[in-house]
Amino acid sequence: xxxxxxxxxxxxxxxxxxxxxxxxxxxxxxxxxxxxxxxxxxxxxxxxxxxxxxxxxxxxxxxxxxxxxxxxxxxxxxxxxxxxxxxxxxxxxxxxxxxxxxxxxxxxxxxxxxxxxxxxxxxxxxxxxxxxxxxxxxxxxxxxxxxxxxxxxxxxxxxxxxxxxxxxxxxxxxxxxxxxxxxxxxxxxxxxxxxxxxxxxxxxxxxxxxxxxxxxxxxxxxxxxxxxxxxxxxxxxxxxxxxxxxxxxxxxxxxxxxxxxxxxxxxxxxxxxxxxxxxxxxxxxxxxxxxxxxxxxxxxxxxxxxxxxxxxxxxxxxxxxxxxxxxxxxxxxxxxxxxxxxxxxxxxxxxxxxxxxxxxxxxxxxxxxxxxxxxxxxxxxxxxxxxxxxxxxxxxxxxxxxxxxxxxxxxxxxxxxxxxxxxxxxxxxxxxxxxxxxxxxxxxxxxxxxxxxxxxxxxxxxxxxxxxxxxxxxxxxxxxxxxxxxxxxxxxxxxxxxxxxxxxxxxxxxxxxxxxxxxxxxxxxxx
Ligand code: G4P
Numbered sequence: 001x002x003x004x005x006x007x008x009x010x011x012x013x014x015x016x017x018x019x020x021x022x023x024x025x026x027x028x029x030x031x032x033x034x035x036x037x038x039x040x041x042x043x044x045x046x047x048x049x050x051x052x053x054x055x056x057x058x059x060x061x062x063x064x065x066x067x068x069x070x071x072x073x074x075x076x077x078x079x080x081x082x083x084x085x086x087x088x089x090x091x092x093x094x095x096x097x098x099x100x101x102x103x104x105x106x107x108x109x110x111x112x113x114x115x116x117x118x119x120x121x122x123x124x125x126x127x128x129x130x131x132x133x134x135x136x137x138x139x140x141x142x143x144x145x146x147x148x149x150x151x152x153x154x155x156x157x158x159x160x161x162x163x164x165x166x167x168x169x170x171x172x173x174x175x176x177x178x179x180x181x182x183x184x185x186x187x188x189x190x191x192x193x194x195x196x197x198x199x200x201x202x203x204x205x206x207x208x209x210x211x212x213x214x215x216x217x218x219x220x221x222x223x224x225x226x227x228x229x230x231x232x233x234x235x236x237x238x239x240x241x242x243x244x245x246x247x248x249x250x251x252x253x254x255x256x257x258x259x260x261x262x263x264x265x266x267x268x269x270x271x272x273x274x275x276x277x278x279x280x281x282x283x284x285x286x287x288x289x290x291x292x293x294x295x296x297x298x299x300x301x302x303x304x305x306x307x308x309x310x311x312x313x314x315x316x317x318x319x320x321x322x323x324x325x326x327x328x329x330x331x332x333x334x335x336x337x338x339x340x341x342x343x344x345x346x347x348x349x350x351x352x353x354x355x356x357x358x359x360x361x362x363x364x365x366x367x368x369x370x371x372x373x374x375x376x377x378x379x380x381x382x383x384x385x386x387x388x389x390x391x392x393x394x395x396x397x398x399x400x401x402x403x404x405x406x407x408x409x410x411x412x413x414x415x416x417x418x419x420x421x422x423x424x425x426x427x428x429x430x431x432x433x434x435x436x437x438x439x440x441x442x443x444x445x446x447x448x449x450x451x452x453x454x455x456x457x458x459x460x461x462x463x464x465x466x467x468x469x470x471x472x473x474x475x476x477x478x479x480x481x482x483x484x485x486x487x488x489x490x491x492x493x494x495x496x497x498x499x500x501x502x503x504x505x506x507x508x509x510x511x512x513x514x515x516x517x518x519x520x521x522x523x524x525x526x527x
Contacts, residue, residue, distance in 0.1 A: 017288050021318060021354060025273050025285050028356030029266050030100040030313070032117060034142070035127035036135035040157040044127055044253040045090075045101065051259055052092030052099060089311070089342045089358045095267035100358055104141075113296070113417060115144050116369065119384050120295040120313040122274050122356065123151045125262065126246070127253075130156050130163030134176040142177055148383070149243035151271055152179070155262055159187050160194045160252040166224065170232065170248060180245035182235040183228055185261050187250040189217035197250055197258050198225070201235065206261065241271055273356035276315045278372070278379045283316050285355040290317030290325070292359075293381040294371040297416040299450070308412075309340075309360040310367035315381065319353040328372045328380055338362055369417050386489075388465050388518040389420050389433025392497065393440060393457040396429075402453050409451040414490050419443050422465065422487035422495055425479065431487060431497070432457075433465055462497035464504050470514035478511055493520065 035041040090101045102121055104114045118124065124145050126138060145152055156169055164172075170181045185197040188207055196207030198221055205211075211218050239245035247265060251258020273285035276293065283291050296311040324333050339350040340360040350359045361367060370384040397406050410430060414421035419440075420433040434440055440457060447453045462485070468475060475494065479486045485497045496516065498504040508516045 017318065018286070021288060021316075022286055024318075024354040025356060027097045028100070028273050028354060029097050029123070029270060030102065030121050030273065030356040030358070031123040031125060031266070032102045032104050032121045033125045033127060034104060034138065034145070036129070036132070036137040039127045039129040039132070039135070039138070040253045041127050044125075044155065044157065044259070045103070047253050047256050047259045048099075048101065048263065049090060049092055051263055052094040091341060091357075094263050097267050098357075099263075099266070100356060102358065114141065115387075116295045116384055116417070118144055118148065118150060120293070120311075120358065121150065122271050123153060123266070126152050126154045128154060128156050128169070128173070130158045130169065130250075131161060133164060133169060133172045139176065142179075146243060151240050151243050152246045153262065153265065154181070154246045154248040155253075155258070156248060156250045157253050159250050159257070160191065160255050162191050166250065167227070173246070173248070180233045180239065181248050182233045182245055183250075184235060184247040184265060185249050185251075185258060186221060186224060186228060188221050193217060194252060194255075194257065197261055199261065200225070200228070206258075208257075237269055240269065273315070273354075276381055277383060278381050280379065283379065283381075285316055287316040288318070289375045289377065290319055290323070290373075291315045291375075291377075291379060291381075292319070292325075292373040293384070294361075294367050294369060294373070295384060297367065297369055299412060299416050308363055308365060308416075310363055310371070312359055312361055312367075312373060314353050314355050314357045314359065316355050317375070319350065319357070319359060321349060321351050323375075325373045326376050326378075327366065328374060328378055329368070330366065334366075336361065365412065365415060368415050386420065386520040387435060388467070389435055391434050391437060391440070392422075392431050392460050392462045392465060393434075394429055394431050394460050396456040396458050398454040398456065405451060406447070406453050406455065409447055409453055411490070413443060413446060418446065420465075421490050422497070424484070425486040425488060425494075426483050428484075431460055431462070460497075461499050463500060464498045465495050466498070466504065466516035466518060467520045468494050468496050468514055468516055474511075474513050478514055482507075489520075 033041050033045060088103045090103065092099050092101070102117050104117050126142060128134065128138060142152065154173060156166075166183070166187060170183060173179060174181045183200055185199050187194055188196045188198055188205065188211070195209065195211070195217065196205065198205050233245065235247050236245055240247060249258050249262050249265070251261065253259065275282050275284045292312040292314050294310045294312045297308065298311065299308045319336070319339060321336060321339055324335050326333055339353070340347045340362070341350045341353075342358075342360055347360065353359050370381070372379055372381045395406070395410065397403060410421050410432070413419060422431045422433060424431065432440070432443065444455060447455055467489070468478065479494060482496065487495045487497060489495050496507065498507060504516070
């Protein structure tokens, strides 16, 4: 194992706020688990939480169904579909570190939400099914991580079943993802004979029962190691931190083999909270002034309290309950009375939090995705984008009396990021935009369940939306000439709607002095 987690550089202050912050952030580990459905994310999460003492279970209880009910029974659609639609945060302590595990939605429709969650983590654990190797969804999620250079730790799961050869798997990961793979552990035995792992860095054997050197599994291990050490890259921390190399662990979440190898590695080489870019400067995690970034909004988490929760990642400084914060986008101060920590469905007041931690801030809609909170400095974090939706639908209201309620509900749900909302400039009914159709089901279910508004969807002549930027006068002329295809997004930024990629391209070619964007950075003025 590497140097102790709490080791500080010789020059670090030994007392006061700066020292407390340095000590606390050195032991924060904020990460997400990414995988293709069925690779074992849920099982691994359970085992990790259990290793961290966060959940107590008698024997080998399959808690998936149980947890779904307890965690998410406020949302019928999730229960019905058996998918995890919301993101939750789970905090636990292990090996002297405080881990914040951010759960990413499992369904591929939710790439936008997933992307935002990944903006709030410092590392990702990529779970791969040992028989299947790299699958579609893994690849997509990996690409999102790569966009942000998020360090990846790989866990090859289900080694207790028929699996591909470890060398083949390592080779597949490095060629499919263009990523160096350094085995951190090596499997001892295969399939039903899989009994544990060999730690290549510590050179120690982790097996449940001692094995003779003559045991075929030990013989194979010795042969494999010789080849692995000669042919495969060794772990390099800088390369890992830069997102170029992934340490690979072998295991079985179900049999609880290799899970502590993984956690011990996260304790040993982290990474701790990263520095975060703003429009004007980079905020270092060890700065003493508090900064936080809102990356997720969740309304109506508890049907008994119609509250709205902003999930904020602390990027620097120390959060203390009761402190006054500046909400930079609207330029107002507010007192932080009830910041909260989450454990799945349980909440508790957060008295103190440091970089890497995620707190929930109850509010009535003043906080939005991408918002920055500081102790006074005018900073705006970047990197939380909106993606141009791929599906556009007009909302059809069944009961005309509820038009006002619908307007408010759509605004709230759009602020939460459930859908994107476009208001046509010619006054036509609103259009919602989504990246995947499941979002439409979620919108419909939530409008009826939480707001009592029944809606349907109608097709629109549009298939593409692009944010338009450029000189104000030119933009106005363009908007006048294309009135029926222009809409305003939630922030009032102009969007051009096109019926086809061909139309879009033609419009762009005919208006070279304007720019058409398929990604909008939240918090950045586009005009
Ligand atoms: P996911 O969240 O990534 O979708 O996967 P999940 O953990 O739900 O696991 C998918 C299936 O794979 C489950 O079986 C689970 O028990 C099994 N599994 C997970 N890890 C391992 C492992 O290390 N070894 C083996 N052999 N199986 C593993 P299921 O039959 O779909 O569900 P259940 O009947 O067990 O609830």
